[in-house]
Amino acid sequence: MPVLTSNLQEEISLEESLILLVEKVVKETLKLEGYSxxxxxxxxxxxxxxxxxxxxxxxxIDKPTDVLSFALNEGEEMPEEEDAEELLGDIVMSLPTAQRQAQEYEHSFEREVAFLTVHGSLHLLGYDHQTEEERQLMREKEEAILNALKITR
Incomplete structure (x- = not known):
């Protein structure tokens, strides 16, 4: 399950431990959602x-946000073959926004990056939060994944 990371910002030092955390979170999200x-x-x-x-x-929307997801297979079913390679898409995350939000919500920067990674990953898998029902389902999945990884506030 390849997780490819790129750093296009210079404001916040990107530690190897943060990259490993993001990879772990993406892999756990995909695993729990039944992806190859x-x-x-x-x-x-x-x-x-x-x-x-x-x-x-x-x-x-002409303002910064925390995370954007660009799904490549929007609306498509996942391949039936367990080992079929599937390109799901990209998660774009603003580290400065993540840092501000971590301070605002009074939890660690790592926890905020993990949350945004789960959130972005779920968007790649087709989840959304346009309605209250969708928002609730997505929030439950986010918390379940973070709890499975023992990432708490």
Whole structure:
């Protein structure tokens, strides 16, 4: 299950431990959701200006956000073969926003990055939060995954 990471920002030092955490979170999310061990996800770390431009271009919202997901197989079923390679898409995360939110929510930076990784991964798998019912389901899945990894507030 390849998790490919890229760092396109220079504001926050990207430690190897954070990259390993993100890989672990993506893998656990995919495993718990029944995806192939060969599924591939990209995680790109960016700054606020970069994610603001993506948010404006793709969502029409001209301000920074914490995480965006770009699914390659939106609306498609996963392959039936267990080992079929599947490119799921990319998660783009603003590390400066994650750092601010960690302070705001009074938990660790690592916990915030893990939460945003789960959130972005679930979007790649087709989950959304446009309605209250969808939001509740997504929140339950996020908490279940973080609890399985023993990542708490």
């Amino acid at each position: 061990t060969e599924a591939e996800v990209g995680v790109i770390f960016v700054d606020d200006n970069y994610i603001k431009s993506l948010n404006a271009e793709y969502r029409g």
